[in-house]
Amino acid sequence: MKIDLHAHSNVSDGTEPPAGVIASASAAGLDAVALTDHDSTLGWDEASVAAREYGLAFVPGMEISCRTREGISVHLLSYLHDPAHPGLLDEITKAKDARLTRAKRMVTLLAEDYPLTWDDVIHHVAPGATVGRPHIADALVAAGAVADRSEAFAAILTSHSRYFVQHYAPDPAIAVELVRAAGGVAVFAHPVASARGRVVGERTYREMIDAGLQGLEVDHRDNPEEGRAFLRRLAAEHGLFMTGSSDYHGTGKPNLLGENLTSPEVLALIEELGTGSKVVR
Structure with missing residues (x-):
């Protein structure tokens, strides 16, 4: 099976509608794909219908924008959570x-x-x-x-630009707690993507793990190889599962669907752990 657990539609910052992402996933030869729009689940219904039409497994997801006390950006992937859970919904609405x-x-x-x-x-x-x-x-x-x-x-839009403005984002450990409370599965997205900006240190990993973090997105084009080795060691030490994903944005980024993949065993584990919603087949 070819499984890609990180893709965006125009519900957030992708360039294709949710059904278009599913069509592109099918054209790329994928068997399963997750839609993980930023702080939104509005694309789930459209993607679910398209997935049945194309014969793909659809994994409902979301990418939550977080920020540490030091001001470091953290992205948390949530899979199979309840989209109507009050605590999580309130937080992403605020964001x-x-x-x-x-x-x-x-x-x-x-x-x-x-x-x-x-x-x-x-x-x-x-x-x-x-x-x-x-x-x-x-x-x-x-x-x-x-x-x-x-x-x-x-x-122009770099965080070092004079045009850049910060916005509210939850602490990553609190976001993990909310995802778990909503029945979701919490995965740290591209944790060592240093080309994007500063990356977190040991304290943030420890706080997120203590809060219930379950997985690490290891195989991602923005994670350098030495960083992936660190993530594999961390996963082994703390019993975290590992995913691989494209972070597809249509024409908005060069990332290609299926360029990194997640194993069927990990998808099965995510299905077992997630209780807020279900994989659509």
Whole structure:
């Protein structure tokens, strides 16, 4: 089986609708795929219908944006949680609202130097989607300021830019607790992706594990090989399972569906552990 447990639709910052992600997964020869949009489960129903049509197993998921006390960004993947769980739903709603306020402030700052308006950004956001920097990047591309999203993030939207604005995000250990309370399975996404920015130290791993972390996303293009070796040792030491994923965003990133895979045994374990929702077949 070919299993990819990390993909995004235009419900967050991917470029394809949920059904389009499923169609692309089928074209890539996958047998199972997870939809893990940022702080949102709005794509689950559409993806479920498409998965049945294409004969794929669909794993309902979500990627939660977190931040440590030191200000380091952490992404937590949640699989098979209850999307209506009050505690988790309240937290991601708070984060989504903060993202919207942050995006508006960034556009105001950018408009001082670039031909950019809020309407330009909204044009690239699907109805109900979580507004984020990728949508601002798409508007900058459309305005001719940069060639693509990658250049926008490298040159203008980096966290070191004067246009960057922080937004609320939960502590990663609290997010793990909420995922577990919602019947979900908690996996640390691309933990050692140092090219994205600062990565966490031992204390954060310990706090997340103590809170109930169950897995580590090890095989991911942004995890360097020496970092993957560290993650394998950590997984063995603490009894965590390991996943491999593409982090697919359609044309928004070069990541290709199926470029990293998760074993059938791990998917079976996730199914066993998750109680808030079910894999769609």
